[in-house]
Amino acid sequence: MTTPSTPARRGGPVAPPGWSRWLVPPAALSIHLSIGQAYAWSVFKPALESGLDLSGTQSALPFQLAIVMLGLSAAFGGTLVERNGPRWAMTVSLVCFSSGFLISALGAATAQYWLIVLGYGFVGGIGLGIGYISPVSTLMKWFPDRPGMATGIAIMGFGGGALIASPWSAAMLDSFGSDNRGIALAFLVHGLAYAVFMGLGVLLIRTPAARVKDEGSGETARVPVTGHGVSARSALRTPQFWCLWVVLCMNVTAGIGILEKAAPMISDFFADTDTPVSVAAAAGFVALLSAANMAGRIGWSSTSDLIGRKNIYRVYLGVGAVMYLLISQFGDASKPLFILCALVLLSFYGGGFATIPAYLKDLFGTYQVGAIHGRLLTAWSTAGVLGPLIVNQIADRQAAAGHSGPELYGLSLTVMTGLLVVGFIANELVRPVHPRHHVTPPDAAPAAPVPAQKEAAAHDDAR
Known part of the structure; x- marks a missing residue:
């Protein structure tokens, strides 16, 4: 049995006494509901195929690259997330995910499809991966008695993000138009709106102090x-x-x-x-x-x-x-x-x-x-x-x-x-x-x- 030679740095603000652990799942949900937009990518496919003269395989490329980058960034960035804490990770996710939409907006406006692939697929995909794992260990430390429920609440948001993003994206394309200008405006609104919404989670997240009280039983569990x-x-x-x-x-x-x-x-x-x-x-x-x-x-x-x-x-x-x-x-x-x-x-x-x-x-x-x-x-x-x-x-x-x-x-x-x-x-x-x-x-x-x-x-x- 060994002891790590280099202590891990736990970033982010520590919750003050009396902080309710039930404020942490909404912070996690703000990230997962946002990045869950990935499951609604198909809404943009018909507009991209007609506006940029793409095949179905080509229009799927940003989504496929985003999922690949999700796994790779989560794998390679997981240690940094643990070391620097959830607020750092959520901030990185916010910057990458929102920037991905802004780069994609530029790509649609200039008819440069490679910018959409770079923005949504590569840069946005990094935001997906870092954001996906950002609240996981923190939630389990806040809820040592119910880790399955805690992570389920957050990851539920990723599955449900498309239920919000699909009709919202479709409504914007109907309003702005399905041409390159309309697609660019829709991407721009997505980038700005998700930055604000994810920012709420960044501000709200806290890491637990030494002990967390089980509000159901009154017992205390050691954390982290x-x-x-x-x-x-x-x-x-x-x-x-x-x-x-x-x-x-x-x-x-x-x-x-x-x-x-x-x-x-x-x-x-x-x-x-x-x-x-x-x-x-x-x-x-x-x-x-x-x-x-x-x-x-x-x-x-x-x-x-x-x-x-x-x-x-x-x-x-x-x-x-x-x-x-x-x-x-x-x-x-x-x-x-x-x-x-x-x-x-x-x-x-x-x-x-x-x-x-x-x-x-x-x-x-x-x-x-x-x-x-x-x-x-x-x-x-x-x-x-x-x-x-x-x-x-x-x-x-x-x-x-x-x-x-x-x-x-x-x-x-x-x-x-x-x-x-x-x-x-x-x-x-x-x-x-x-x-x-x-x-x-x-x-x-x-x-x-x-x-x-x-x-x-x-x-x-x-x-």
């Missing part, structure tokens, strides 16, 4: 760190980290496979039936999936506080595999069954994102958990490419072979079922981290003795 933790560098050397990497990658790949192709998929499944799905109904289906994604982030992550992280991932991956199997075998026979299974899958998709920080905290402690989470998000970058690639490539090949309707997706749905089974196995392989990886964090408070039966129960929960 008790006992032993695992550094981000050491975490990469553990099988637990890589098992969770596979778990997250498989769960996200399966969810994003439906999310990215939702509207055409439901239309194709029921195209040859007596009740085909209209364009408006398909759009409503996408909105329902977004709501399920958002609800799953808070609902399932809060449930994990009650039944344990490993058990909730058994539900995500095991039940998710069954849902995919039902869609592939019986989806075209019943529209309610198809919709229900898709909603459950998207709730698991959102829940997986929201629960993973608490799972990491259970295994590695709160010391550098933000940095560990950042490195784990490279699984998201991988899944963001893998999921759409599997569904689209297989559908294109099936169409080229003369197939139509549900036949376009049968093979890809079977592949998704298999991926979830792989994730289920990886989750079963997770065990408590070996003590040789533990360090005593420099700001650790002496932990109270833990009764033997409670210690055993904690290890059982990790298993």
Whole structure:
């Protein structure tokens, strides 16, 4: 067992006595609701394709680059977030995300598409990654008794950001016009408005003092760190980290496979039936999936506080595999069954994102958990490419072979079922981290003795 040679610097203002920890989730939400706009990028695609004469693949490039940069910036910037604190991280996110829109506005106004790719995809993507992980470890330190609920509240905002951004962006394009000038004005308004809204979170965020009171039970939990933790560098050397990497990658790949192709998929499944799905109904289906994604982030992550992280991932991956199997075998026979299974899958998709920080905290402690989470998000970058690639490539090949309707997706749905089974196995392989990886964090408070039966129960929960 070792002690880190260089103490981590905890940036940002410390909460004064009497500060309510319930002010921290709104601060986190201001960031996540803003960067959640990424899921509404498709609103701009038709205008960009007509205004700048782009193909569908070209108009998707800023979003794809943004998701890749999200994972990379979270991985490489995670240690800096832990070192400099949440206010620093939120400020960096604000500057990058808002600047990305302003650069994109310049690109639209001058018809220079590469500036939109640079602004929204590269610069804005960095803001996505840093902003995504900025409140995670702070929330878990404020809510040591309910880490799943705390991170679920914030990450719910990322899933729900598109519910605000989609109609707002569409209304601006209707008002300003869908030409280059209108797109530029919409990007400009986005950049300025998000800067103000995210600034509220920057001003409101506080790091906890030595102890935080559980307002429900009246008990006091030690914060920010008790006992032993695992550094981000050491975490990469553990099988637990890589098992969770596979778990997250498989769960996200399966969810994003439906999310990215939702509207055409439901239309194709029921195209040859007596009740085909209209364009408006398909759009409503996408909105329902977004709501399920958002609800799953808070609902399932809060449930994990009650039944344990490993058990909730058994539900995500095991039940998710069954849902995919039902869609592939019986989806075209019943529209309610198809919709229900898709909603459950998207709730698991959102829940997986929201629960993973608490799972990491259970295994590695709160010391550098933000940095560990950042490195784990490279699984998201991988899944963001893998999921759409599997569904689209297989559908294109099936169409080229003369197939139509549900036949376009049968093979890809079977592949998704298999991926979830792989994730289920990886989750079963997770065990408590070996003590040789533990360090005593420099700001650790002496932990109270833990009764033997409670210690055993904690290890059982990790298993």
